[in-house]
Amino acid sequence: MKSTENEDYMRVSLESVFGILTIVFLATLLEIAVGYPFRVRLFPSIVLTTTLILVLLITLRPVMPETIRRYTEAGFDILSADAFSKGKKEGDAKPFFITLILLADYFVMLYFTGFLFSTFVFTYIFLKLNQYDSKKSLAYSFGSALIAFTVFGLLMGIPLPSGVIIEWMGY
Amino acid sequence: MDGILIHILADVLRPGNIALMVIGTIIGLIFGILPGFGPALAIALMIPLTFGMDPLSGLILMGSTLGGGFYGGSITSILLNIPGMAGNIATTFDGHPMARRGKAGVAIGLSVMSSFLGGVFGYMVLLLVSPLLVQVLLLFGPPEYFMLILLALTLIAGISRGSLVRGLIAMGLGLIVAMIGLSPVFGVPRFSFGSLYLEEGIPMIPVLIGLFAISEVFVLVERRHSIAEVGRITGSVLEGVRLTFKYPYTVLRSALIGTGIGILPGAGVAMANFVAYAAEHSRSKNKEKFGKGVPEGIIAPETANNAVAGGSLIPTLSLGIPGGEASAVLLGGLMILGLRPGLDLFTEQKEIFYAFTIAVILSCVAFLLITILAANYLAKITTLPYQIVGMVVVLLSFIGAFAYRNTILDVALALIFGVIGYSFRKLQLSRAAFIIALILEEQMEVSFHQTLMIGGFEWFFIRPISLGLFLLFLLILVIPYLRMKFKK
Numbered sequence: 001m002k003s004t005e006n007e008d009y010m011r012v013s014l015e016s017v018f019g020i021l022t023i024v025f026l027a028t029l030l031e032i033a034v035g036y037p038f039r040v041r042l043f044p045s046i047v048l049t050t051t052l053i054l055v056l057l058i059t060l061r062p063v064m065p066e067t068i069r070r071y072t073e074a075g076f077d078i079l080s081a082d083a084f085s086k087g088k089k090e091g092d093a094k095p096f097f098i099t100l101i102l103l104a105d106y107f108v109m110l111y112f113t114g115f116l117f118s119t120f121v122f123t124y125i126f127l128k129l130n131q132y133d134s135k136k137s138l139a140y141s142f143g144s145a146l147i148a149f150t151v152f153g154l155l156m157g158i159p160l161p162s163g164v165i166i167e168w169m170g171y
Numbered sequence: 172m173d174g175i176l177i178h179i180l181a182d183v184l185r186p187g188n189i190a191l192m193v194i195g196t197i198i199g200l201i202f203g204i205l206p207g208f209g210p211a212l213a214i215a216l217m218i219p220l221t222f223g224m225d226p227l228s229g230l231i232l233m234g235s236t237l238g239g240g241f242y243g244g245s246i247t248s249i250l251l252n253i254p255g256m257a258g259n260i261a262t263t264f265d266g267h268p269m270a271r272r273g274k275a276g277v278a279i280g281l282s283v284m285s286s287f288l289g290g291v292f293g294y295m296v297l298l299l300v301s302p303l304l305v306q307v308l309l310l311f312g313p314p315e316y317f318m319l320i321l322l323a324l325t326l327i328a329g330i331s332r333g334s335l336v337r338g339l340i341a342m343g344l345g346l347i348v349a350m351i352g353l354s355p356v357f358g359v360p361r362f363s364f365g366s367l368y369l370e371e372g373i374p375m376i377p378v379l380i381g382l383f384a385i386s387e388v389f390v391l392v393e394r395r396h397s398i399a400e401v402g403r404i405t406g407s408v409l410e411g412v413r414l415t416f417k418y419p420y421t422v423l424r425s426a427l428i429g430t431g432i433g434i435l436p437g438a439g440v441a442m443a444n445f446v447a448y449a450a451e452h453s454r455s456k457n458k459e460k461f462g463k464g465v466p467e468g469i470i471a472p473e474t475a476n477n478a479v480a481g482g483s484l485i486p487t488l489s490l491g492i493p494g495g496e497a498s499a500v501l502l503g504g505l506m507i508l509g510l511r512p513g514l515d516l517f518t519e520q521k522e523i524f525y526a527f528t529i530a531v532i533l534s535c536v537a538f539l540l541i542t543i544l545a546a547n548y549l550a551k552i553t554t555l556p557y558q559i560v561g562m563v564v565v566l567l568s569f570i571g572a573f574a575y576r577n578t579i580l581d582v583a584l585a586l587i588f589g590v591i592g593y594s595f596r597k598l599q600l601s602r603a604a605f606i607i608a609l610i611l612e613e614q615m616e617v618s619f620h621q622t623l624m625i626g627g628f629e630w631f632f633i634r635p636i637s638l639g640l641f642l643l644f645l646l647i648l649v650i651p652y653l654r655m656k657f658k659k
Contacts, residue, residue, distance in 0.1 A: 048347060054336055071655065099388065100590065104586065106565070107583060126561065127562060152574075161573055
């Protein structure tokens with residue numbers, strides 16, 4: 001019960017943050033669109049205005065009249081909301097943020113050091129942070145980086161990031 | 172006609188051509204499974220290989236690659252909740268929940284059999300009644316296309332897990348993101364903030380990878396559990412194959428929907444699986460079970476998605492208007508092999524046309540057999556440790572996003588849309604509505620302006636098909652309100 005309340009609170013908070021950010025984003029684009037010639041701005045303005053109204057309806061739902069409030073939550077009920085049954089830990093934001101930071105680091109490393117090295121480092125840290133066995137993590141990270149490089153880069157000839165440092169070194 | 176068909180069939184069934192068919196199907200399946208790769212890239216890589224072949228062998232290689240590629244995305248939709256292409260999105264609704272219940276083999280069996288039946292139906296229609304269907308296609312002008320896309324997007328928004336309003340917000344955001352870049356009608360840069368990268372527009376593949384693949388990694392690490400929530404896999408692929416035959420009307424209805432929508436250039440591939448899913452839901456006596464892993468929820472979108480492949484080739488081959496990215500690449504390859512798109516395809520160039528159609532029909536047999544043999548092994552992916560699955564998905568996602576245009580910025584874009592996709596899931600905003608809107612925006616806007624330029628605003632409402640589609644759109648908007656009133 002407590003967990004459900006916590007999740008509802010998280011969803012409402014996330015919804016408010018999403019609502020405010022989206023309203024600012026849409027209003028900015030609408031302001032930019034006004035500066036375009038009439039025909040260029042016509043279609044974007046229709047879509048932006050409609051979406052802005054709908055986001056306002058969702059964000060200001062708590063202060064809306066009952067009928068509008070209920071309509072914003074009405075649907076066809078084709079897919080039941082509980083179809084993605086929740087796991088024990090769902091609702092905890094920590095794993096999301098840790099993974100996000102890790103993925104962002106992987107991206108930066110990919111840019112500087114290229115595919116092979118950054119993939120090895122990322123996969124090892126990813127597996128370790130998710131409590132995977134140390135020796136297996138090392139073996140899998142080494143193996144996956146090498147296999148991916150061989151299959152995609154060498155056999156299939158698909159370009160992989162070479163890394164600016166590697167390029168600078170002349171390789 | 173019969174004599175030509177038998178002669179071509181005998182040529183197609185030569186051992187060398189069968190080997191090419193198997194190779195093409197396997198390559199197509201692999202590219203369909205890899206996020207961001209898809210059949211378009213697979214066919215593009217096959218084209219240079221066909222230069223040294225006789226035209227028939229080239230057609231077989233490309234046709235089977237297309238067939239395998241169209242099906243490959245269904246496997247990841249079921250096992251990983253990651254649709255390979257927009258056409259596989261509705262398969263995730265029931266396919267993945269079934270896999271999470273430990274029945275991945277059954278889900279793959281259902282999907283491969285219905286894909287086979289849908290594919291064969293679509294290609295048979297292509298072979299037998301293409302000239303007639305082209306006449307139907309010609310009834311659709313710009314206002315009809317605009318209204319059809321509007322209706323389809325609203326329907327997809329309605330199928331989403333949250334409310335209709337939330338679905339419409341996701342659709343609106345998808346349309347807005349698609350507007351970034353050069354205006355498709357006037358060539359003026361919009362919302363690009365002076366960035367050359369944004370001026371080229373937001374590419375679909377990195378967005379698809381981010382929304383579905385990377386966001387799934389976030390969910391996996393949050394849940395800390397293998398995909399299958401039960402410890403072991405129950406049911407086999409053959410059980411799924413047999414189960415498909417218990418729903419003959421679902422297969423037939425969805426095949427008709429897929430082929431019918433497929434003939435509309437551009438829009439069909441993305442729409443058909445949703446329309447078939449919604450149609451099946453509306454007729455079902457077990458509505459409350461949809462989204463939890465019902466067989467009809469897999470059969471309907473899978474049949475339609477593969478029937479659409481045949482349908483989408485009708486405008487591609489007969490009018491030279493590709494039905495999607497894969498069709499566009501395929502058309503290029505076929506033209507290199509001597510095919511000239513046009514209505515004389517069914518008369519003067521019928522040998523090439525028949526050879527290609529027979530090749531894609533036989534490729535359906537190839538992917539059916541290959542998948543049945545491999546499915547039980549593939550199903551074991553759902554019991555692998557979540558760390559390994561997450562790691563592999565990230566690797567393939569980053570490789571796929573980079574390989575699309577060889578720019579690291581596309582990887583950053585995929586990452587950004589990974590966060591957006593995760594937030595969408597938390598807020599019950601439809602990722603499907605977002606991505607389909609992103610794909611169809613250009614055609615929608617072009618049709619909108621063409622209508623205004625040719626016939627004016629009233630053209631939307633004085634043409635009967637366009638008006639009918641508009642009334643259906645209004646009906647979808649008021650249904651939730653009526654349901655709410657009725658429940659009271």
